[in-house]
Amino acid sequence: MKQSFDAIIVGAGQAGPSLAGRLTQAGWTVAIVERKLFGGTCVNNGCTPTKAMVASAHAAHIARRGSDFGVIRREPVSVDMKQVLARKDAIVMKSRTGIESWLRGMERCTVFTGTARFVSPNEIRVGDEVIHAKNIFLNVGARPAVPDMPGVHEVPFLTSTTVLDLDELPQHLIVVGGSYVGLEFAQMYRRFGAEVTVVERKARIIPNEDHDLSSGVQEILQSEGIQLRLDANCIRLENDGEGVAIGLDCLEGHPRVVGSRILLAVGRRPNTDDLGLAAAGVRTDERGYITADDQLQTSVAGIWALGDCNGRGAFTHTSYNDFEIVADNLLDKALRRVSDRIPVSALYIDPPLAQVGLTEIQVRESGRAALIGTRPMTKVGRAVEKGESQGFMKILVDAESKKILGAAILGTGGDEAIHCILSTMYAGAPYTTLSHAVHIHPTVSELIPTMLQSMTPLR
Ligand SMILES: Cc1cc2nc3c(=O)[nH]c(=O)nc-3n(C[C@H](O)[C@H](O)[C@H](O)COP(=O)(O)OP(=O)(O)OC[C@H]3O[C@@H](n4cnc5c(N)ncnc54)[C@H](O)[C@@H]3O)c2cc1C
Numbered sequence: 001m002k003q004s005f006d007a008i009i010v011g012a013g014q015a016g017p018s019l020a021g022r023l024t025q026a027g028w029t030v031a032i033v034e035r036k037l038f039g040g041t042c043v044n045n046g047c048t049p050t051k052a053m054v055a056s057a058h059a060a061h062i063a064r065r066g067s068d069f070g071v072i073r074r075e076p077v078s079v080d081m082k083q084v085l086a087r088k089d090a091i092v093m094k095s096r097t098g099i100e101s102w103l104r105g106m107e108r109c110t111v112f113t114g115t116a117r118f119v120s121p122n123e124i125r126v127g128d129e130v131i132h133a134k135n136i137f138l139n140v141g142a143r144p145a146v147p148d149m150p151g152v153h154e155v156p157f158l159t160s161t162t163v164l165d166l167d168e169l170p171q172h173l174i175v176v177g178g179s180y181v182g183l184e185f186a187q188m189y190r191r192f193g194a195e196v197t198v199v200e201r202k203a204r205i206i207p208n209e210d211h212d213l214s215s216g217v218q219e220i221l222q223s224e225g226i227q228l229r230l231d232a233n234c235i236r237l238e239n240d241g242e243g244v245a246i247g248l249d250c251l252e253g254h255p256r257v258v259g260s261r262i263l264l265a266v267g268r269r270p271n272t273d274d275l276g277l278a279a280a281g282v283r284t285d286e287r288g289y290i291t292a293d294d295q296l297q298t299s300v301a302g303i304w305a306l307g308d309c310n311g312r313g314a315f316t317h318t319s320y321n322d323f324e325i326v327a328d329n330l331l332d333k334a335l336r337r338v339s340d341r342i343p344v345s346a347l348y349i350d351p352p353l354a355q356v357g358l359t360e361i362q363v364r365e366s367g368r369a370a371l372i373g374t375r376p377m378t379k380v381g382r383a384v385e386k387g388e389s390q391g392f393m394k395i396l397v398d399a400e401s402k403k404i405l406g407a408a409i410l411g412t413g414g415d416e417a418i419h420c421i422l423s424t425m426y427a428g429a430p431y432t433t434l435s436h437a438v439h440i441h442p443t444v445s446e447l448i449p450t451m452l453q454s455m456t457p458l459r
């Protein structure tokens with residue numbers, strides 16, 4: 001017999017479980033379908049495991065730098081990857097089981113395990129069962145992209161998912177892709193003790209960000225001994241005796257990098273190919289992302305797309321915000337929109353790179369009159385005292401309205417300090433509100449008012 005619910009949620013990632021919580025509290029009956037790991041990418045293969053491992057790598061780094069702080073170490077630092085993984089797994093497991101048991105114990109919620117596939121706009125098949133609902137919410141996420149590059153079918157490689165189970169330290173890790181995933185793993189493995197080479201096909205790492213941020217991050221990574229091969233064309237995977245290699249054409253350097261493991265970190269693709277979207281008439285773009293409007297409604301009434309699969313964000317906080325938008329609009333008759341969201345993110349190398357709003361490139365392209373303020377982290381007392389003074393901060397303000405347009409902090413504590421700028425932007429307040437605020441000394445945030453007090457026109 002076909003079971004009917006008020007709502008079906010496909011995917012227990014960063015939006016689905018919270019949506020199930022809100023809808024069931026409002027009295028709806030909900031079916032949630034998850035085919036693999038509760039908590040999705042962030043909990044199992046993304047934010048949580050990587051940030052746990054970044055913490056281990058930071059501990060190794062600080063231990064090696066002990067003498068900078070007057071701490072005497074007699075033995076060389078070594079890292080036990082099995083222990084690093086065990087710590088990471090314990091943190092992940094707690095989060096995963098917490099989400100699963102919350103959903104299984106939730107009143108009016110039925111959990112289905114298996115792959116969901118549309119049969120019609122109101123029906124979904126999971127295994128042998130067909131379930132029905134007037135409202136369907138897709139939170140199916142994305143997975144590592146594996147482009148059809150030469151050698152990819154012959155040479156073993158790691159992805160951001162499989163590398164998390166590598167319990168031995170590779171002697172030389174070659175990372176293909178110099179952006180969020182690639183750089184976090186590159187620095188982490190360098191600090192664990194591996195040789196690391198990053199191969200990026202564009203002329204600079206984090207190629208979509210401002211040039212000064214790319215150079216700042218590059219400097220930090222190179223100072224730790226990470227090799228970068230930029231402008232790499234004709235990238236091909238090759239076997240090399242016991243090891244592996246990447247063949248490439250670069251403007252400079254040897255046309256081959258030989259290592260022991262390859263990590264592909266060249267982007268992600270949405271999990272929409274096996275969802276049977278055609279049976280429901282749900283449209284996608286040419287890359288497979290589900291087309292969704294400003295309130296996340298798809299091309300079919302009664303079907304919504306939340307999180308990475310709608311191509312409107314690729315972060316945990318954007319997926320969670322999608323849940324809030326959809327739930328508030330449906331249950332509270334609110335009029336929340338994705339376009340009201342201010343972009344914000346952090347790249348978790350150490351020190352981190354946090355960004356909010358428009359980049360400098362975007363401000364210049366907009367042609368508006370703007371002011372810019374910058375400060376090196378060497379001027380931040382707290383950073384100097386901590387012995388972590390790499391990086392800089394910058395902020396861009398609209399010269400006419402005095403509103404903050406965007407900011408970046410590449411430096412210790414930047415991922416936290418950026419939030420005072422973000423909150424001022426959400427409040428719609430002029431920059432003077434923030435430049436007159438008294439901040440705690442000694443913090444990274446205290447330099448933000450100082451930076452705002454000495455801006456110059458953006459040339
Ligand atoms: C290495 C790495 C590090 C990251 N670090 C950060 C970070 O520090 N901060 C940050 O904000 N973001 C980070 N991200 C991005 C973040 O993980 C994602 O943006 C976020 O998890 C997206 O959540 P989601 O809800 O859209 O989907 P997901 O979390 O991917 O969940 C989708 C779920 O749907 C399930 N599913 C898919 N198809 C079906 C189907 N047909 N039937 C049933 N179930 C299905 C999947 O099994 C999965 O559990 C990182 C990503 C990676 C890869």
Ligand SMILES: NC(=O)c1ccc[n+]([C@@H]2O[C@H](COP(=O)([O-])OP(=O)(O)OC[C@H]3O[C@@H](n4cnc5c(N)ncnc54)[C@H](O)[C@@H]3O)[C@@H](O)[C@H]2O)c1
Pocket residue numbers: 147149176177178179180181182184199200201202205206207235265266267268313314315345346347348
């Ligand atoms: N800290 C965080 O919030 C965090 C961490 C990791 C991932 N993420 C999310 O995951 C997403 C995916 O990250 P990602 O780094 O895999 O993808 P990405 O799209 O951000 O970057 C891919 C990089 O690989 C390069 N590239 C693409 N094809 C290539 C090829 N054939 N050869 C060499 N280089 C190639 C690109 O130029 C780019 O620099 C991010 O956009 C981000 O939203 C977030």
